[in-house]
Amino acid sequence: MSLASCAEAAGISKSFLTELEVGAKQHMRPPTYAGLRTALQIQSDDRRLLREEQHRKDTDGRQEGACRPHPDPGPG
16 A cells, blocks of 8 residues: 555545654544554554553553643653
8 A cells, every 4th residue: 555545545645644754743632543553453452542641541440542731741
């Protein structure tokens, strides 16, 4: 599958998919994640699209797609 056809099937732009692929973007909203899983024919329990950090968070009992807090940047 080409990058362009994958992005189109997932409902995202080719540039966003490229940024995900190279690590420039590291977070996806749940609908984007679901669309990419569907485009790649990856089952919902398959964690290959998640970074190791996200996989650990998902195994703490939260439901898939639950909101994750942004890291606290700390004092200014």
